[in-house]
Amino acid sequence: MQNSKQHSTPITTQNPRPKERAETGNLEKLLSDVGRGLDQYLKFDHPDALHPDNHWQATLDNTLPLQGVGIEQVTQDLISKIIPNGSAVPRPGFSAYITTGSTxxxxxxxxxxxxxxxxxxxxxxxxxxxxxxxxxxxxxxxxxxxxxxxxxxxxxxxxxxxxxxxxxxxxxxxxxxxxxxxxxxxxxxxxxxxxxxxxxxxxxxxxxxxxxxxxxxxxxxxxxxxxxxxxxxxxxxxxxxxxxxxxxxxxxxxxxxxxxxxxxxxxxxxxxxxxxxxxxxxxxxxxxxxxxxxxxxxxxxxxxxxxxxxxxxxxxxxxxxxxxxxxxxxxxxxxxxxxxEGSVAREEHEENTIExxxxxxxxxxxxxxxxxxxxxxxxxxxxxxREIGVEGMRERIKRHNDMARDLAEAAKSHPNLELLLEPTLSVCCFRYIAPDVSDLDQLNRRLHRRLVRGNQYMPSTTQVNGVLALRPCYIGARADHSQVDGLLEAVLKIGKELETEYRRSS
Ligand SMILES: Cc1ncc(COP(=O)(O)O)c(C=O)c1O
Incomplete structure (x- = not known):
């Protein structure tokens, strides 16, 4: 975070004294504005919040406001500055840890x-x-x-x-x-x-x-x-x-x-x-x-x-x-x-008369x-x-489990990939392998770092029986099989690049 003094912006005078009472009656419009902002966010075409070209921190007034700016302005800030710089977690390609965005x-x-x-x-x-x-x-x-x-x-x-x-x-x-x-x-x-x-x-x-x-x-x-x-x-x-x-x-x-x-x-x-x-x-x-x-x-x-x-x-x-x-x-x-005491107490004879x-x-x-x-x-x-029923949930869970299995099959059949554990659920642990590279943990750590910076496919890593694994866990309702294909392609591409770099430096 930058120093608050560097980025203080003047307090707006557009609406010097917004109402102190909670707004009532304008939620329909404000929620629809926020909804539009969220729909835009869900296109996932914005850069990561910490991308070096992204200067949102400087646009936020981080001094304590003595006068408020009013709900419309705060809503606009939400839509233009906060929502687009939200988390990578809801992205369909985010498969790190065990977390996802809300439906x-x-x-x-x-x-x-x-x-x-x-x-x-x-x-x-x-x-x-x-x-x-x-x-x-x-x-x-x-x-x-x-x-x-x-x-x-x-x-x-x-x-x-x-x-x-x-x-x-x-x-x-x-x-x-x-x-x-x-x-x-x-x-x-x-x-x-x-x-x-x-x-x-x-x-x-x-x-x-x-x-x-x-x-x-x-x-x-x-x-x-x-x-x-x-x-x-x-x-x-x-x-x-x-x-x-x-x-x-x-x-x-x-x-x-x-x-x-x-x-x-x-x-x-x-x-x-x-x-x-x-x-x-x-x-x-x-x-x-x-x-x-x-x-x-x-x-x-x-x-x-x-x-x-x-x-x-x-x-x-x-x-x-x-x-x-x-x-x-x-x-x-x-x-x-x-x-x-007494807030909810009822007299004996009133037992069945909750009104x-x-x-x-x-x-x-x-x-x-x-x-x-x-x-x-x-x-x-x-x-x-209620939205998708038990059968809808079943379909989703099976889709995610299938994604882990498809990834596992691909890892087993590609000479540059190694499956480290057969998936039980929707986690698949695998790694990139290269015959000329002795420290495969380091190779995969570097690969993971580059992968994540690509902002498309974001698994995390773990240790499986003593070796470093790439570990996508598919639980996101918005994730589908294209995430598996995309991840494989990205891993193989970055793996090859790293192999070349290792060869050059040896
Ligand atoms: C098996 C298991 N138990 C407990 C937790 C902790 O859950 P939470 O992060 O919701 O506190 C996690 C988190 O990933 C988990 O995987």
Missing amino acids: SIATLAAAASSISSPQRYMLTAFNYLEELSLQWLASMCGIGHLQGVYSSGGSVANLVALGGARQSAFEKTGYDPAADGINQPVRVYASAECHHTIQRAGGVLGIGRRAIRAIACDTEGRMMVEELRKAIIEDQSAGFLPMAIVANAGTTNTGAIDPLKEIGEIAKEHSIWFHVDGAYGLPGILDERINHLYEGLELADSIIVDPHKWLGASVGIAATFVRDRQVLQRAFTQEPANYL HSMEDFGIPYFDYGVELSAPCRGVVVWGLI
Whole structure:
């Protein structure tokens, strides 16, 4: 960021005293103006926000305005300066990490709820959809017997699930960890490939990051069940309280799915909470060609999924599912507060006479996790599923899985490419190879850097069994097979250029 003093622009005098009250009645025009800006953005013909020729930072007034400029001017700034310099994430060719842009219906639903039902408490149509969409989401993913709660993302969803696990483990010893803190060391057994938010959850929950014992994975990134057995027995004799086993339904690195059934059975055998992180991969169950890999989900005590990953929701939406939300309530309940007293209380005889949305908070999601104020996320998920239905979702998931498979086949058949792992879901790990280049990690790192700067095809990289891989992960609703062809072409072109450069410099 540039120095604010260098780029301060004079405060406009066009509209010296805009109304202080929130605008009412002109949203139709303003939203349509912003919509036009967004449609233009979705053509993806603008340069990257950080392209050296792009001077938007200098055009932004970054001094604190004493007088406002009015909503029209702010809207214009949004359209001309901010939106075109947005993120690469929504581009169809962006396949880095596990993130994508929101689909149009998700954007519309999120915008509507921000005005029409900003909080998820009190009974409104939006809040009705909170529960309905959780049920739809669970049924769509084959876990309709579980109850859910939304949160901001996989990190918090994992934290909430493990909060339930902590509560359950300590309650079995006659102790309430939410009220009294923990009174003995615990162990959480997690695949070595699990997302690091599991470790962070350990820190936040007071059990400590080191309470998470990593269980080694095989060369395909799946937890080794025998290692898990050994670890549990070892820790039993050392006096640790076993709190949870964490398995993946789609690892972040490679999309691997752990042997859920075998792991779940071990969890049952030892009465340990079984958590499945399906933040990315749970919707993969819709692909009937691989749904057998999800066998054992029925044994899980908690499962998470992020609609803001594969389902195309706006970022900020994850769900935790458990058998009975009461355990979450005991883990996360707030103490009573004066400002809540009486607000929704009804007299005994009035029990069945709710006549106003303020007379009932609805389902107390605020007691099932770590957020009190929270947006209505259910309307977004409801909109996504209602728009294209389960069959539409299935088609999309299968399209993405096919893209990873097509890329894998191409990598296997081209002499300059090497497939590093057969895809399970929509991640494909491969690399460029050249007989004369000894440091292939370096070659692929350089290739990746150049690829990304081309602003068209943007995978990320990872390590697969000790080597650097190019790692596209296809989850974007706007991505199609042309992204695979384009990526292959770009990788081969840059690879050849680099090979020539290596040869020249050797
Ligand atoms: C398997 C898995 N779990 C959890 C997370 C964390 O999710 P979020 O970024 O939504 O907090 C991710 C993120 O990619 C993930 O892949």
